[in-house]
Amino acid sequence: MSILIKDVSKKFGNFKALDNVTLEVPDGDLLALLGPSGSGKTTLLRIIAGLEVADSGTVLYQDEDITHHSARDRKVGFVFQHYALFRHMTVAENIGYGLKVRKTPKAQIRERVEELLKLIRLDGFGTRYPGQLSGGQRQRVALARALAAQPRVLLLDEPFGALDAKVRQELRQWLRRLHEDIHVTSIFVTHDQEEAFEVADRVVVMNEGKIEQVGSPDDVYEHPATPFVYKFLGNVNLFHGRIDNGKAYINQSETEHVVFVRPHLLDIDRAPNGGDHFRAKIKHINSAGPLVKVEAITEWGALIRVEIPQDRFRSLHLLKDETVFVIPRDVRVFEKRRIA
Amino acid sequence: MSTEAVVKPYAVAVMMRRHAQEDPAWVRWSLTLFALGVVGLLVVVPVVNIFAEALSEGLRAYWNNLFADPDTRQSIFLTLTVVPIALVANIIFGLAAAWAIARFNFPGRTLLTALIDLPFSVSPVVAGLMFVLIFGLQGYFGPFLRRDGYSVMPYLISILGVALFILLFVLFRPTNRQRRQAFWKYPWLSVLVGSGAVFSLLLFAQQYFQVWPRNQSLKIIFATPGLILATAFVTFPFVARELIPVMEAVGADEELAAVSLGANGWQMFWHVTVPNIKWGLVYGVILCNARAIGEFGAVYVVSGHIAGKTDTMPLRIEKLFQEYNLPGSFAVASLLTLVAIFTLIAKAKLERKIPSTATIPEPTISEFQP
Numbered sequence: 001m002s003i004l005i006k007d008v009s010k011k012f013g014n015f016k017a018l019d020n021v022t023l024e025v026p027d028g029d030l031l032a033l034l035g036p037s038g039s040g041k042t043t044l045l046r047i048i049a050g051l052e053v054a055d056s057g058t059v060l061y062q063d064e065d066i067t068h069h070s071a072r073d074r075k076v077g078f079v080f081q082h083y084a085l086f087r088h089m090t091v092a093e094n095i096g097y098g099l100k101v102r103k104t105p106k107a108q109i110r111e112r113v114e115e116l117l118k119l120i121r122l123d124g125f126g127t128r129y130p131g132q133l134s135g136g137q138r139q140r141v142a143l144a145r146a147l148a149a150q151p152r153v154l155l156l157d158e159p160f161g162a163l164d165a166k167v168r169q170e171l172r173q174w175l176r177r178l179h180e181d182i183h184v185t186s187i188f189v190t191h192d193q194e195e196a197f198e199v200a201d202r203v204v205v206m207n208e209g210k211i212e213q214v215g216s217p218d219d220v221y222e223h224p225a226t227p228f229v230y231k232f233l234g235n236v237n238l239f240h241g242r243i244d245n246g247k248a249y250i251n252q253s254e255t256e257h258v259v260f261v262r263p264h265l266l267d268i269d270r271a272p273n274g275g276d277h278f279r280a281k282i283k284h285i286n287s288a289g290p291l292v293k294v295e296a297i298t299e300w301g302a303l304i305r306v307e308i309p310q311d312r313f314r315s316l317h318l319l320k321d322e323t324v325f326v327i328p329r330d331v332r333v334f335e336k337r338r339i340a
Numbered sequence: 341m342s343t344e345a346v347v348k349p350y351a352v353a354v355m356m357r358r359h360a361q362e363d364p365a366w367v368r369w370s371l372t373l374f375a376l377g378v379v380g381l382l383v384v385v386p387v388v389n390i391f392a393e394a395l396s397e398g399l400r401a402y403w404n405n406l407f408a409d410p411d412t413r414q415s416i417f418l419t420l421t422v423v424p425i426a427l428v429a430n431i432i433f434g435l436a437a438a439w440a441i442a443r444f445n446f447p448g449r450t451l452l453t454a455l456i457d458l459p460f461s462v463s464p465v466v467a468g469l470m471f472v473l474i475f476g477l478q479g480y481f482g483p484f485l486r487r488d489g490y491s492v493m494p495y496l497i498s499i500l501g502v503a504l505f506i507l508l509f510v511l512f513r514p515t516n517r518q519r520r521q522a523f524w525k526y527p528w529l530s531v532l533v534g535s536g537a538v539f540s541l542l543l544f545a546q547q548y549f550q551v552w553p554r555n556q557s558l559k560i561i562f563a564t565p566g567l568i569l570a571t572a573f574v575t576f577p578f579v580a581r582e583l584i585p586v587m588e589a590v591g592a593d594e595e596l597a598a599v600s601l602g603a604n605g606w607q608m609f610w611h612v613t614v615p616n617i618k619w620g621l622v623y624g625v626i627l628c629n630a631r632a633i634g635e636f637g638a639v640y641v642v643s644g645h646i647a648g649k650t651d652t653m654p655l656r657i658e659k660l661f662q663e664y665n666l667p668g669s670f671a672v673a674s675l676l677t678l679v680a681i682f683t684l685i686a687k688a689k690l691e692r693k694i695p696s697t698a699t700i701p702e703p704t705i706s707e708f709q710p
Contacts, residue, residue, distance in 0.1 A: 051596050
């Protein structure tokens with residue numbers, strides 16, 4: 001089931017949660033809504049689910065205008081951040097609830113519940129209560145409950161937000177595989193770009209109620225459309241400068257441009273090597289992990305972060321308070337007026 | 341180095357910490373004794389005394405004091421009539437108010453929250469006087485009620501019928517859009533036309549069959565309706581105030597989950613809301629019940645003390661006491677005390693089960709093991 005969101009706006013009091021958002025989700029897609037808190041991603045998800053009503057705009061499933069349909073008519077599976085399992089019902093009753101209220105025969109419900117319990121690898125847990133399960137197990141039950149009535153779309157609100165790192169990792173891969181198996185159009189909300197990139201086919205980056213960029217994880221990471229996306233998707237060094245003849249000059253007096261460089265796209269060397277470079281004095285070295293993180297002060301007094309591989313670090317024998325040459329390998333230039 | 345040498349300084353440290361945190365023994369003992377003494381003198385002795393006095397002439401006399409005197413019997417019966425009606429009214433009102441306050445943000449929400457507490461802050465006597473002022477003979481509606489009071493009843497019943505009709509319409513509107521045809525399709529029109537039909541039909545039926553007497557005085561003050569009104573007014577914060585924090589602690593997510601899974605309002609309410617708030621509701625009802633049974637001030641003003649007619653149990657106790665019938669008044673008092681003791685036990689048992697904002701207890705394993 002494809003989803004089309006057209007010119008949707010939503011205000012909470014004076015706060016613009018969504019500002020004229022248009023988005024198309026093709027059938028069978030696994031899409032991530034990525035953004036900082038307050039960017040409107042959860043509001044958008046809840047409007048798609050019918051748990052919130054848009055002030056203006058339309059929502060279409062396939063060709064059906066469902067803007068004014070209530071949540072129960074939309075046949076969506078919604079997974080809440082804190083699971084929202086019915087605490088007084090067993091796992092099996094939770095999963096079968098959507099079928100029960102839709103008056104499915106009992107035998108059929110039992111069959112479907114068994115099938116789903118197998119799918120979420122919790123067979124034998126049907127008679128337990130949510131309180132007797134771990135966080136990861138509860139989230140899987142919530143997912144099974146959402147899937148039980150064969151929803152047209154699956155919507156997940158920060159599905160792994162309340163879980164610890166290891167369980168989160170497992171569940172991400174599991175969700176990815178599950179989507180490959182059942183192929184229902186799915187949208188999930190997250191503020192963790194790693195999670196979005198790992199799970200989703202396509203990523204929608206949102207900020208302040210607007211969509212900044214839509215694209216595949218590679219696309220979004222390699223070709224960020226706006227300064228916000230560039231900054232949001234990882235650490236960044238920022239230089240002021242201007243463009244002249246296709247070349248960026250940094251540390252200039254007239255600066256109508258901003259130059260972004262990711263720490264791992266800066267290299268350090270003892271010699272200028274003939275390329276573009278500037279000088280910096282090393283202030284701090286953190287060599288734990290696969291990348292060595294170096295903090296340095298440039299000639300004009302700005303703090304920059306550089307990440308170089310371990311072997312490169314070892315062959316250079318860098319020391320604190322040493323002055324070295326910093327060589328940018330790839331930069332991204334934005335006009336200054338685009339940065340709010 | 342031996343193990344002992346390691347353990348010893350640690351043990352000393354623990355002992356020293358305990359000493360540092362605790363008050364001297366004489367302070368602890370005297371405070372405990374003082375508290376126990378006050379509770380014993382002010383609570384335990386009088387309660388025991390009630391039963392001692394009530395039973396002082398033996399069990400047979402106790403029984404006769406309660407049920408042989410027709411006026412006392414009538415007062416017990418009246419309390420058993422007034423309290424359940426006031427309770428039901430407060431359960432309905434409390435659920436509606438708690439739902440509105442905990443789930444929606446609307447203009448006047450703060451005002452409503454404050455108004456719910458009004459009966460707590462107003463003296464019951466003032467509450468009673470208020471009803472006398474409205475419905476009493478010299479009150480606003482007094483002359484009218486005296487002339488032809490029952491003439492409002494057909495309208496009142498019809499309005500209740502319309503409310504019921506609207507409720508049923510909302511609850512049983514089909515979930516599936518395709519099945520919403522004809523009658524269900526245009527909610528505003530259907531409700532408007534349907535309400536009109538229900539109203540006029542009920543009104544006509546009541547007039548035609550002459551259900552209500554004409555040109556007769558409808559007594560509210562110095563009669564049972566006034567007692568019910570006063571009792572309901574004084575006790576109405578209990579259910580609502582107990583439910584609001586419970587509903588806020590439980591949150592709306594489970595209800596929304598039920599709706600997104602296809603439940604209609606009726607199903608959501610009975611499958612999700614009620615199980616989640618039931619202990620809070622029971623708790624509120626028990627407190628409300630205790631207060632309603634014991635209510636004296638407001639009821640005193642509106643009842644007019646017509647022996648055998650408008651005396652509830654607390655009023656009867658007072659009257660027996662004034663008549664120097666001590667065993668009689670203590671016998672009735674012992675019944676109220678029994679209700680109080682039961683309420684205390686139930687309250688203590690329930691308090692654990694109610695979700696609070698601090699922690700939302702999820703059912704523990706032991707609770708569900710058969």
